[in-house]
Amino acid sequence: MADTSNINPELIRKKRPKKIPPADETEQWLLTYGDMVTLMMTFFILLFSMSTLDPVKIRAFADAVSEVMGASPVERDQLDLAAIMEKVTDIVLEQNMQENVTVSSSKRGVNISFKGDVAFKTGSAELSDLAKNLLNKLAPEINAALQNDIPFPIAIEGHTDNVPLREGGLFKSNWELSTARASATVRYLINIGGVVPPEGQGKLSAIGYADTWPKPGYSNDTAEGRAANRRIEIIFLTIG
Template identity: 45%
Template sequence: MALARNRRSGRNVDYWPGFVDALSTLLLAIMFMLTVFVIGQFILTREISGKDEVLNRLNSQIAELTQLLALEKSNNQDANDMIATLQASLAAAESDKSRLQSLLDQGSGVSDAANAKIAGLSSDLEAEKQISAKAQNQLALLNQQIAALRAQLAAVEEALQVSEAKDKDSQARIADLGRRLNVALAQKVQELNRYRSDFFGRLREILSDRDNIRVVGDRFVFQSEVLFPSGSDELNDAGRQELAKLASALLEISKEIPDDIDWVLRVDGHTDDVPIKPGGKFTDNWELSSARAASVVRYLISQGVSPDRLVAAGFAEFEPIAEGETPEARAQNRRIEFKLTEK
């Protein structure tokens, strides 16, 4: 009588798993969107940092050229000052020469010393003229250098403007790429969620007569006792029958999933918190949970499921779904979970 009541109560409509399934799907979509945002931010930061380095290098070159231009301008000013001084000296010498030559022409009884002074002034005048010509050449050379520096500065500024324009275009393309990537990933998540719902719906239909097989969030959960004897990783006959049904449903739904959705069925092994007894096949619960997950994967492969669509993982006792140390709680924690997800 008690067993009958339990079976009737087990078939009551339970809306909680469906609510958890919808909530988990929403959380998965949000996590994907956050992941895409972080990737986009990383790519954008790397692109911007590279452009900043180019801009900094160009700004450094502009600063150097500006300093050189200022130095050349200073040298140019010095040369102009020297030329002005030489020209003033030249004018004064020419004035002295003219004055002395006038006195000589007037026959004012200028002595030989005056003639010598005139000769010396003439010699100094020629020397001043040579110095002035040299200064003029130096000034012309400085002007040429200043013109070359200005041309180089203009080229650098033009290159900087081109770089800034490319940087803006690159940032715009990165932003557009991020938006398109977000849309594409959201579409893939929605598609996979739809196929996951179809897969779980079919599993519910073919496995609905088992009270120890249920849906928890986005996972299909088999209690370990359905598949394995206690402490073993060898599938029992009943477990093979149930896994054969699961493999059939997976093969059927896999034909409908588009090739561009890179999906896998993840098989997770879990144990309770009771330590493994020494001397057995397994040294701890890690080995037991991993071996059970691997046994399930190998059996699904034998039923025709592609190996590249399966993943086995062991979690030992560290992912419990029921708290406490009661036999009921430990029985719930001993389980194999199936989750249809992306690689």
């Protein structure tokens, strides 16, 4: 008969199956919440893709998303600027002005660049009819941006080439000319276009740079470059 006195009872004890701990109820709630947020995002993005871009609606959409997802102000502003860029581009195309007006985006914001030779007569700060027609169309978008919950700063910038003005003219230098052109554009937007700058915020400005800020890629050493550098720019500046 075999000796079983040295056998450890623990070795022959039947092992009980380990119980699987119940899932954490908090984690289950978070998973459900995450699924709900994803579905809501998909729904809103679908509506957004099918609708006409509007700065006010974009701001409301961005604010709703930011509350759920924690989007930064800079990200919300980029949505607004994308809507603004699409609308002003459509206006330029509708007016058949794409040969004289360019719309671009950069770190500064959305830039509408108008050829100076088309917007003004040589050595003059009086707006042409073409320029006035375009400003009439752009004015509502400019005003909407200024009246936003967080207004976009808008800079109207005058630029010239490096050719000195003739003596005896209305302006003594390109500094005076570029500043006068920017100021004339702002005055027209306010007096005729109905643009209302927010009080006490300095959100609408007129600045003259003369020949100190050439258009990227263009030099005042060539006739083509000088023509490109004579311009008026309307810039929807980034907030962040």
